[in-house]
Amino acid sequence: MAMIIDGKAVSAQIREEIKEDVIAFTKKHGAAPSLTVIIVGEDPASQVYVRNKHKACEQVGIKSDIIRLPAETGEDELLSLIDRLNGDKTVNGILVQLPLPKHINEESVICKISPEKDVDAFGYENVGRIYTGHFDFLPCTPAGVMELLHRSGISVSGKECVVIGRSNIVGKPMAALLMHENGTVTVCHTKTKDLSLHTRRADILVSSVGKANFITADMVKEGAVIIDVGINHLHDGKLTGDVDYEGCFEKAAAITPVPGGVGPMTITMLLKNTLTAANKQI
Ligand code: GUN
Numbered sequence: 222m223a224m225i226i227d228g229k230a231v232s233a234q235i236r237e238e239i240k241e242d243v244i245a246f247t248k249k250h251g252a253a254p255s256l257t258v259i260i261v262g263e264d265p266a267s268q269v270y271v272r273n274k275h276k277a278c279e280q281v282g283i284k285s286d287i288i289r290l291p292a293e294t295g296e297d298e299l300l301s302l303i304d305r306l307n308g309d310k311t312v313n314g315i316l317v318q319l320p321l322p323k324h325i326n327e328e329s330v331i332c333k334i335s336p337e338k339d340v341d342a343f344g345y346e347n348v349g350r351i352y353t354g355h356f357d358f359l360p361c362t363p364a365g366v367m368e369l370l371h372r373s374g375i376s377v378s379g380k381e382c383v384v385i386g387r388s389n390i391v392g393k394p395m396a397a398l399l400m401h402e403n404g405t406v407t408v409c410h411t412k413t414k415d416l417s418l419h420t421r422r423a424d425i426l427v428s429s430v431g432k433a434n435f436i437t438a439d440m441v442k443e444g445a446v447i448i449d450v451g452i453n454h455l456h457d458g459k460l461t462g463d464v465d466y467e468g469c470f471e472k473a474a475a476i477t478p479v480p481g482g483v484g485p486m487t488i489t490m491l492l493k494n495t496l497t498a499a500n501k502q503i
Contacts, residue, residue: 223447223473224373228365231372232485236281239492243282246499254499255284256314256340256491257306261299261325262292267318274316277488283495286312296325300333307335313499314340316491337501340494343389351397357501358494363395365486366427366448367402373475375446377402381422385409385436385463386429391450395427416440428463438468447476450483 247253256278260271271287278285288302299317306312315338321327331339336346342358350356359367370377382404386392396406409419420426420440428436429450441447451463462479470476477483 223470224475226369226373226448226475226477226482228369228477228482228485231369232489234372235368235486235489236277236492239489239496240281242496246496247282250503252311253282253284254313254496255286255311256316256495257286257288257312258316258318259288259290259299259302260318261290261294262322264320267320271318274488274491277492278495281492283492292322294322294325296329299325299330303330303333307333307338310502312338313502314338314495316341338498340491340498342394342494348389348394351394354401357497359398359490360390360394361487361490361494362391362429362450362483363398364490364493365483366395366450367398368490369448369477369483369486370425370446375425375475377404377425380404380424382406382425382427383409383419383423384427384429385416385420386427386431386450388429391429395429395450399425399427430463432463433461434463434465436464436469438465438472441469441472443472444474445472447473448483449477449479451479452484453479 258271258274260267275285275287306315315334317330331343332345334344336344339347340358342360347358377399382399384392384395387408387410392408396408399406407419409416417440421442423442423445425446427448431451433453447464447469449462449464453461455461460480
C-alpha cells in the first residue's frame with residue numbers, strides 16, 4: 222500500500238514559510254515582492270490559473286498585478302509592454318500566461334522577459350542555467366515535484382527515474398533536476414517503443430502525458446514512487462491525473478493524488494521564485 226504524497230499539505234506548509242519571509246522582506250524594504258501576470262485573450266483554463274495565482278500571492282503578501290489584454294493584441298504591443306515592465310523597479314517577477322493567441326510567437330515573448338524577472342524560468346538564459354546547474358529559479362512544476370520528493374524523505378540518488386513527456390515546461394527540466402540529484406534518468410515520449418519496458422524499471426516514475434488512466438498497475442514496478450503531473454478533465458467535470466490511482470495504489474511505495482498532489486505545488490513554487498527574484502534585485 223502506498224504512502225500518499227499530500228501536495229496540498231506540503232504546499233500549505235511551504236506557503237506559511239514563504240509568508241514569513243515575505244513579511245520580513247516587506248518590513249526590511251518597505252515594499253512587498255511583486256509579480257505581474259499578463260494574460261492575452263479569454264482562454265477559460267488560463268483565466269482560472271491566473272485567478273489562482275493572484276489569490277495565492279495575496280495569501281502570502283506578494284503584490285500581484287494582472288494585465289488583461291484582448292486576444293487581438295499585436296506581438297509588438299506585447300513586447301513593448303514587457304520592455305516597460307523589465308525596466309520598472311517596482312516589478313520583481315513577470316509571467317506571461319500560456320498559451321498565447323496563434324498570431325503571437327511565444328518564444329519571442331518569453332525570451333523578452335529579463336532573465337532576473339523570468340519567474341517561470343522558461344527563457345533561454347534560465348533554461349541554460351538549469352542544465353548547467355547554475356540556476357536562481359526552477360520551472361514551477363518540476364521544482365514542485367522535487368520539493369515533494371525532498372519533503373517526503375525520498376532520495377533520488379542512484380535510482381532509476383523514468384519521465385514520460387519531453388515538454389520544455391515539465392519533461393525536459395524534470396529530467397535535468399533528477400540528474401542533478403544523481404538519478405539515472407530515462408525520458409520517454411510519444412515515439413518511445415514499448416513504453417512499459419521502461420516504466421516497469423522505474424524506481425521513480427514521473428508522468429506528464431495528459432491522458433486519464435494512461436499508467437496502469439501492470440506498467441509499474443512493485444515499490445515504485447509514482448508522481449502524477451497529469452491534469453485531465455473528465456466528462457463529468459471531475460479532475461484526474463495520468464495514473465490509474467486505485468490500480469497503482471497497492472503496488473506503489475508512494476503516490477501523488479490528483480487533485481491534491483503536484484498541482485498545488487506549482488503555484489507555491491511561483492511564489493517562491495517571485496520572492497527569490499525580489500531578493501536578487503535589491
Ligand atoms: N500555462 C500552463 N502552465 C503554465 C505555466 O506554468 N506558466 C505559464 N506562463 N503559462 C502556463
